[in-house]
Amino acid sequence: MVDGEARRIRFHDYAEIYRIPGMYEQLFAGLLQCRSPEVITGLLAESLEAAGERAADLRVLDFGAGNGMVGEELVALGAAVVIGCDLLPEACEAALRDRPEVYRDYLAQDVTALDDTQRAMLRDAGLNCMTCVAALGFDDIPPAAFAAAFNAIGEQGWVAFNLRDRYMDSPxxxxxxxxxxxxxxxxxxxxxxxxxxxxSVAGEPLDYIAFVGRKRGHIDPSWIG
Ligand SMILES: C[S@@+](CC[C@H](N)C(=O)[O-])C[C@H]1O[C@@H](n2cnc3c(N)ncnc32)[C@H](O)[C@@H]1O
Structure with a gap:
């Protein structure tokens, strides 16, 4: 029910969901008990600590940022800068509406088709971390877009993402x-x-793999089939 009116909205119709304040949180964090934003940023924090580095030095590209749930956790961790990027303008609008203090900039844009100004903004941000939560698999972010975002952060940067277990295990x-x-x-x-x-919508547990790593070089575009 939205404002007293019954509406049918599909789970993966993020544009529709983001337009309604609080709906993404109610569905995913509430009903489906999604904890990935805390889990992934928590593992990132543990990895930083183990490496003797400080969250306060993080300059993060939050890729597939949605309405800002991961960005909010990164700010709580103490990250110096968080920049959002999502294909959907509705995601950017929702993040600025619901969490206006989280992102220094937010690109509502296909990261494989940035213009010169957008490329310069990312370069000048001195990014040293990329997060990508609940946005890989299910025909969401394709490898070419993941590679473009990964290549936008500096070498020796941190990378934290999750992926459904069967996407990791299968070819x-x-x-x-x-x-x-x-x-x-x-x-x-x-x-x-x-x-x-x-x-899952049926109430079954959905297992994912959380991955935190260090970037040691750029992805060669020829690796993407
Ligand atoms: C399930 S939401 C996750 C949002 C947020 N990371 C979170 O954990 O709450 C997945 C997001 O990935 C975005 N997405 C899908 N394909 C994308 C692409 N090629 N580039 C950037 N974002 C993309 C969708 O628009 C959507 O906002």
């Missing part, structure tokens, strides 16, 4: 890219763990 395009990144030495694992991402 998906993203699993292949990840395997190549590790084999070529551009991504070094710091933490990897299986955890409960949320419940």
């Amino acid at each position: 998906s395009d993203f699993a292949r890219l990840l395997e190549r990144m590790v084999a070529e030495g551009v991504l070094e694992e710091a933490r990897q763990t299986r955890y409960r991402h949320r419940l």
Whole structure:
């Protein structure tokens, strides 16, 4: 029910969901008990501590940022700068509406098609971390877009993301890219763990893999099939 009117909205129709204040939180964090924003940023914090580095030095590109739930956790961690990026203008509008103090900038844009000003903004931000939560798999972020975001952060930067376990185990395009990144030495694992991402619509636990790593080089575009 939205303002007394019954509406039918699909779970993955994020544009519609973001237009309604509080609906994303109610559905995903509430009903489906999604804890991934806290889990991924928590693992990032633990990895930083183990490496003797400070969250206060993080300059993060939050990729597939949605309405800002991950950005909010990054700010709570103490990150110096958080920049959001999402394909949907509705995500950017919702983040600025619901969490106006979180993102220094927010690109509502396909990261593989940035203009010169947008590219310069990312370059000048001195990014040293990328987060990508609940946005890989399910035909969301394709490998080419993941690669463009990864290549926008500096070498030795931190990378934290999650992925449904079966996308990691099966020969998906993203699993292949990840395997190549590790084999070529551009991504070094710091933490990897299986955890409960949320419940399915049927109430069954959905397990995801959380991954935190260090960037050691750029992705070569020829690795993307
Ligand atoms: C489930 S939401 C997750 C939002 C947020 N990271 C969170 O954890 O609450 C997935 C987001 O990925 C975004 N997305 C999908 N494809 C994308 C792409 N190619 N580039 C950027 N964002 C994309 C969607 O628009 C959506 O906002």
